[in-house]
Amino acid sequence: MxxxxxxxxxxxxxxxxxxxxxxxxxxxxxxxxxxxxxxxxxxxxxxxxxxxxxxxxxxxxxxxxxxxxxxxxxxxxxxxxxxxxxxxxxxxxxxxxxxxxxxxxxTGNSASCAEMVIYLILGLLRKQNEMQTAVKQRKLGEPVGETLLGKTVFIMGFGNIGIDLAKRLRPFGVQIIATKRSWASHSQDSCQSNEVPPQNGITNDLVDEKGAHEDIHKFASNADIVVCCLNLNSETAGTVNKKFISSMKKGALLINISRGGVLDYEAVLCHLESGHLGGLGIDVAWTEPFDPDDPILKYKNVIITPHVGGVxxxxxxxxxxxxxxxxxxxxxxxxxxxxxxxx
CATH class of the missing domain: 3.40.50.720 (NAD(P)-binding Rossmann-like Domain)
Incomplete structure (x- = not known):
């Protein structure tokens, strides 16, 4: 050169x-x-x-x-x-x-993204949008929120972000379940395929139950919070579809920190409308920048951030x-x- x-x-x-x-x-x-x-x-x-x-x-x-x-x-x-x-x-x-x-x-990118997930989870649990409304209306003592304590968190795609997230979630007193395509080798479906191989039993210490990709519906049915950390490719596009969200507990929260295309837009909108989905927290969207007038954003149990998880x-x-x-x-x-x- x-x-x-x-x-x-x-x-x-x-x-x-x-x-x-x-x-x-x-x-x-x-x-x-x-x-x-x-x-x-x-x-x-x-x-x-x-x-x-x-x-x-x-x-x-x-x-x-x-x-x-x-x-x-x-x-x-x-x-x-x-x-x-x-x-x-x-x-x-x-x-x-x-x-x-x-x-x-x-680089600290995965740690930054993991922190953003916790921000989105806590924002939904404590009803961030409703709190802002209460402030404007001069109300005190409402809304009634929920604790992260005692919740089951499903991390789908246990790469670097998943590992960093699990480390940070542990002190909150949660149960952590996670899936990846292979626990014996580098993951191909995790948010980062360059993940560091687990050392000193780190995943055993961080994860209460481990599963493969074919277990995602079973794990979703047992979780209060689902965090999507899947890399977007031809195999993972639309993974979070109507079948998947229907398998989630009624009222469970869905967080996406990976790429918008992993979630099926119509499925998410449908389950927000029906009330089955308890909350949606996304740092990534189907099209970016996301339309501020999109119907999804009219729901008070939706928090969106402008793709700043790693920023x-x-x-x-x-x-x-x-x-x-x-x-x-x-x-x-x-x-x-x-x-x-x-x-």
């Missing part, structure tokens, strides 16, 4: 203006290196601009085979985090482009350093370290 010439510019593309801290923090980290150019451009401009970039951070952009074919200088496609469902990995491989994610357990100072500063270091490695022609390749 012209490692012997300061005049050679390595160009890093951040797709779109959303999640602005990602490119702002990366640009700040690389400000002492003028030979690395960090750009964020509108999504509509990406097709006509991608050819001049060496490294791409896609964020919420979909990189299909047509776009990848235009990326004639591209060496690396990354996500500012872990989700790579928007990349045509086969097309990237065909064009000699590496695809990678940032391991969540080294904390800790995780974003750390991920910006990883992206910046990789850009410097790419520029110097050195082996790329600190990231996890998927091709």
């Amino acid at each position: 012209g490692q012997n010439s300061e005049e050679q510019i390595t160009r890093v593309l951040f797709c779109g203006p959303l999640f602005s801290a990602s490119h702002n923090y990366t640009r700040e980290y690389l400000k002492k290196y003028p030979f690395i150019q960090v750009d964020d451009i509108p999504l509509d401009d990406v097709p006509n601009s991608i050819a001049k970039y060496h490294m791409c951070i896609l964020k919420n952009m979909k990189l299909d085979s047509n776009l990848i074919a235009r990326a004639t200088k591209m060496k690396l496609i990354m996500q500012f985090g872990v989700g790579l469902e928007g990349v045509d990995i086969d097309a990237a491989t065909k064009h000699g482009i590496k695809v990678a994610r940032i391991p969540s357990h080294i 904390t100072e800790l995780s974003y500063r750390t991920m910006a350093k990883v992206v910046g270091d990789v850009a410097l490695q790419l520029h110097a022609g050195n082996p790329l370290t600190g990231i996890e390749f998927v091709n």
Whole structure:
């Protein structure tokens, strides 16, 4: 990449203006290196601009085979985090482009997401929206909330977020049940497939009952709170459908911290309307940004946050350093370290 010439510019593309801290923090980290150019451009401009970039951070952009074919200088496609469902990995491989994610357990991303889950759970249990109404109406002593103490929490997809969540839930006095495709190997359905293998019986200490993916309906029927941590792919899309939600206890809470497509929209809306679903807490939506006038948001037992589960100072500063270091490695022609390749 012209490692012997300061005049050679390595160009890093951040797709779109959303999640602005990602490119702002990366640009700040690389400000002492003028030979690395960090750009964020509108999504509509990406097709006509991608050819001049060496490294791409896609964020919420979909990189299909047509776009990848235009990326004639591209060496690396990354996500500012872990989700790579928007990349045509086969097309990237065909064009000699590496695809990678940032391991969540080294950045604080999974810890940040786990904290967000607890925020959503507590917000629903203590009826956050109704509390705000009570404040406006000058009422005291209502609404009557519920405790997390004594609840059964089902973590569906026990990867890094699931592990960090279980660690943080334990002191609340809950029972934790969890599923993953294989407890003997790295999970393929967890929110992060780069999870650290359990050490010192960590999962045995954290989980009261373990199951496989085929047990999800049984586990849902026993849980007061279901937390979805599944990676979105062709196998997991729509996993939380009418059959699944119907199998949940009446009044149980549903939390989604992974990707919107794991939940079937119509199924969620239907069970909110019927009152079967006791509450919905989502940090991710079916389309993003989510329509603030969507019918789902009219229910007082729904809390939505704008995809900020992993957006904390800790995780974003750390991920910006990883992206910046990789850009410097790419520029110097050195082996790329600190990231996890998927091709």
